[in-house]
Amino acid sequence: MSDAIRAFFSRLRAIFTKGPLDNDFSDELAAHLDLLAAENEKSGMTPDQARRAALVRVGNRESLREMHRDERGLPFLEILLQDLRYAGRSLRRDAGFFFAAVLIMGLGIGASATIFSVVHTLLIRPLPFRDPGRLAWIANHEDATGDLSAKTTQVDHFLDLREKNQSFTDMAAYFAFYGVGDAKLIGDGEPERLTSVPVSQNFFPLLGVEPQIGRQFSNEECKWNGPKAVMLSDGLWRRKFGADPLIVGRALPFDGGPATVVGVLPASFDFATVFAPGSRMDIFEPFPMSPETNRWGNTLLIVGRLKPGASVKSAQAEATILGKLDKQSHPERNDFAPMLSALAEHVSGRLRPALFLLASAVSVVMLIVCANLSNLLLARGTTRQKEIAIRAALGAGKGRLIGQMLTESLLLSSCGAVAGLLLALAGTRVLVHLTAVSIPLLADVRIDGSVLGFTLVVAVVTGLIFGLAPALQVPRFALSDTLQDATRGSSQGQARSWLRSGLVISEIALACVLLAGAGLLIRSFLRVLDVNLGFRPDRAAALRVDPSSAIRPKSNVTHILPKSCIAHWTFPALRPPDFPTICRSDATEAGASQRKAWSIRRKIILAASRAS
């Protein structure tokens, strides 16, 4: 241990054993004086003279004690502790003010910490994959179109691009038209709808995701009609199988036949939160890159890992050329115009303006909080004029008095920060469980070290901002005429009243900005709610029926099945739908599964109205 560290710790220790150490030193000095006086007596002085000479020789005892204290302790910290104790006492006397201030601060800091945790997760924190900065998203055509089949890529195009490019170490893909709830786990107990995402064999290795138990998909499993295999998400593994490590190798009964569990993905990997926000993925199956799947047309969404030195821009240039060449040499294939973007940009880029708006709103709230507290403290300062004047008269320097006021405001803002953090914890918990909105990575929002750091900085900065104006009033209070006549106080407040009205004006101005912004937002939101759906959603319920693909001919699916459903209606709370109100609606399914015209399976949504 170095000298400095050793000394620091023993100085720190000395602060908390002040009394004993002071006594110890007094004893030591007394012993010193005795020894010196005895020596002096030996050389012929009278006891009185000897004592006096000794006192002179040793030096002023009071200043020696001060020197000893400063040398062994941390004078700065001791003054801080003293100020903190004093601030604590004076705030306790004024509990109403204290709670009001902490509440105001807490609301402000809680809001900003919550928004920061979202901004941090979406825009600052890297995606939860290995080396996420090198991951690129490869869409077909423009990413701006809403239609999924215009964004996806045909299997052969993918295979060609993957083989011919020079910019990527590898590319992986997943099947974009997985059906939410299409995989039905049957067997013991109640059958359960699960969502299964077909992925290319190298999908997890490319992202750097290793199964926590088991293995990745094998070559054999990724062939057309190969042995059926699945990987489980951590959530499903824990929920359905009680985190049983022996699950690997077991065959699970699905409605389409048994599939062997080859591995369980780690809890840190959440497919949905990055690629399909607002939904939940349970299992993953291998997607064969074969002539058969090529015939399905545009199906793939592609992720690539850039080589070191390659940029999205250079890779884009190359992919554009390769895409054109591919299309020229294979006119029978679909169009292919790769559009590249950084994966992080693809995931959260479109939310940037919204987050910026939120962050600005929260900063305005924080400014209002500061102005508000500054004003409260100024008002409080008026009642403390005498106290400050007395302290100044007793010898407290201006610096010390200003320090004292700032310590008090920092104490307030720290208490506010604690309250704010509690609010932010609750806030993020609510956000994480929001399933109605599809914001990527939302499930990852949490209070972590950076959010704590942010809160600390906000607390200190706001404490300094709102404490500054009141603290700078101090020197004026310290003038002796405050003591002599406090009743004349109203005449000296010219400058302060300017300051206070300035604060009030800015507070109201900022509040107006917020109010106008919020009003406009709410108006737009109401417009969105006003859109005519063509039916009354308030009393309607949707039931999903997945007919077996064994029903032939297909027309039976849309004609006979709904009839038999209604005939066997067993939901007492729901009135069976009138026959014509059956909609076959695959396009309104949640998640990314917008069906194409060639849809293999069909689902029937029965619109039933609740029995009143």
Added chain:
Amino acid sequence: MRYGGEMSPQLEMLKGTLDLMVLQTLAAMGSLHGYGIARRIEQVSKDAILLNQGTIYASLVRLQQRGLIRCEWGTSDNNRRAKFYSITRRGSRRLAETTENWEQLSAVIARFFAAQKEPSR
């Protein structure tokens, strides 16, 4: 703050010198109380270092905090309870290093000044 945080370089050096003398005294004399150390430094340095004897205690606190000396209460020759200081092994090591540095430095400086005084030819 009574003693400003910033110290002049001379004062800083003086403190270091005093600390070194205390260490050397304890190394030479074994266990001593504050008064004894102060006396010894006065005698050797001919009263050049200590303004008053109490200053020695600041140095003792510094050395103790760095683990270079330790202390315990004991009884002096004339039966007075006093705090006795002695050097630790860490202190002896530090003393040896510092002494070496110090000697090298003073030799260099002495040579340097001697060379400057010689008439240039």
